[in-house]
Amino acid sequence: DVKVTQSSRYLVKRTGEKVFLECVQDMDHENMFWYRQDPGLGLRLIYFSYDVKMKEKGDIPEGYSVSREKKERFSLILESASTNQTSMYLCASSLRSQPQHFGDGTRLSIL
Amino acid sequence: AQSVTQPDIHITVSEGASLELRCNYSYGATPYLFWYVQSPGQGLQLLLKYFSGDTLVQGIKGFEAEFKRSQSSFNLRKPSVHWSDAAEYFCAVGARGYNKLIFGAGTRLAVHP
Numbered sequence: 300d301v302k303v304t305q306s307s308r309y310l311v312k313r314t315g316e317k318v319f320l321e322c323v324q325d326m327d328h329e330n331m332f333w334y335r336q337d338p339g340l341g342l343r344l345i346y347f348s349y350d351v352k353m354k355e356k357g358d359i360p361e362g363y364s365v366s367r368e369k370k371e372r373f374s375l376i377l378e379s380a381s382t383n384q385t386s387m388y389l390c391a392s393s394l395r396s397q398p399q400h401f402g403d404g405t406r407l408s409i410l
Numbered sequence: 411a412q413s414v415t416q417p418d419i420h421i422t423v424s425e426g427a428s429l430e431l432r433c434n435y436s437y438g439a440t441p442y443l444f445w446y447v448q449s450p451g452q453g454l455q456l457l458l459k460y461f462s463g464d465t466l467v468q469g470i471k472g473f474e475a476e477f478k479r480s481q482s483s484f485n486l487r488k489p490s491v492h493w494s495d496a497a498e499y500f501c502a503v504g505a506r507g508y509n510k511l512i513f514g515a516g517t518r519l520a521v522h523p
Contacts, residue, residue, distance in 0.1 A: 303453070330509060339419070341500060341513040342454075357510075389453055393509050398444060401453035 301326045303402040305390050311408045318377040320405050322390030329395055331373035333357075333365060336387040336404070348373055349395075380409045412437050414503050416514035423491050424522045431486040431517050433501035443484040444502040444511070445475055454500060460484065471495070496521045 306321035324331065330349050334342040334357075344357030346365040354365050362384060366374045373392075377384055385408050391399040415434045423429055435441060442461055446454040458469025465477040475486045484501060498518045504511040 332510075334513075339515055341414075341515040342502075342511075343513075344510065347510060391454075396442075396509055398456050398459050399509065399511060400456070401446075403451075403453045 301400040305402040320375040324392040328392035330393045332391040333375045334389045385409045414514035422520040429488045433484045435503045441503045446500045448498045
């Protein structure tokens with residue numbers, strides 16, 4: 300089975316902090332994704348990556364950046380956290396043209 | 411613009427009753443279509459997918475979905491709901507290649523005993 304592991308289930312940070320969310324997959328998938336999930340809005344794509352060191356903006360990239368230095372790891376960075384970034388963050392990975400597999404999510408609170 | 415609409419925010423059914431969750435999409439090309447389920451505090455699990463071929467697709471946990479191109483719909487069905495099916499269900503549409511997905515807002519299903 301594909302395993303997508305997010306480093307934290309719950310995280311509490313303060314406004315203005317730099318926040319790192321880590322995601323690791325164990326199936327040699329080319330594609331990796333970061334979403335945020337908010338009630339009534341479904342999942343919205345922040346960034347995705349289709350290869351090492353390659354990234355593309357999703358629908359809501361403002362206030363976020365990403366890093367993919369190794370194929371198995373995809374990091375989401377909040378450069379200066381703000382309260383409106385309080386949300387559930389979901390990481391996913393996939394082979395090209397195949398369904399995405401999701402991690403269990405990180406519930407992030409910014410105080 | 412590409413979009414996915416799930417018209418029902420909340421649905422409540424009795425255990426043993428049949429279920430249909432609606433999904434309509436707007437997409438320029440032939441889409442890939444997916445249904446995912448999310449239990450509380452968990453990530454999303456793939457229920458089924460449509461890529462091509464037979465428009466009636468079978469998934470896990472006894473679910474099926476039918477792709478109707480003329481109606482731009484991909485409704486999810488189950489003949490007899492179990493209490494463990496209570497969860498949130500997401501419909502998604504994607505393109506070939508990078509498989510970037512667009513999700514609906516979700517339908518939360520409650521099951522009465």
